[in-house]
Amino acid sequence: MDPGDPRRKEIGAVFGPAEGEPEALLRYGLGKGGFAFKPKKNLARLQAADMFAWLEKHRAVQMQEAAVKMQQEQQGEEKMSVAAESPGNFHHSEGRTF
Secondary structure, three states: OOOHHHHHHHHHHHHHHHHOOOHHHHHHHOEOOOOOOOHHHHHHHOOOOOOHHHHHHHHHHHHHHHHHHHHHHHHHHHHHHHHHHOOOOOHHHHOOOO
């Protein structure tokens, strides 16, 4: 990331104060000198892992949405079958047992 990039300044504002804490390395992974951004071309494995994680999360969300939709459809079908089995005109069912 370019040193003049506004995102870098924002990140620096967040991590800067944490640098001086005694347990910064343990708590935040910040050593002396703070944080650094490596060139992306040097981090192909990390990028691949990040892409894989994003894809898996996206797939899991899609599967969850599909499961919810299928459950709602099944519940709708169950309600319809119960309605079809019930007598349409209750006033004609006097004296009958079901």
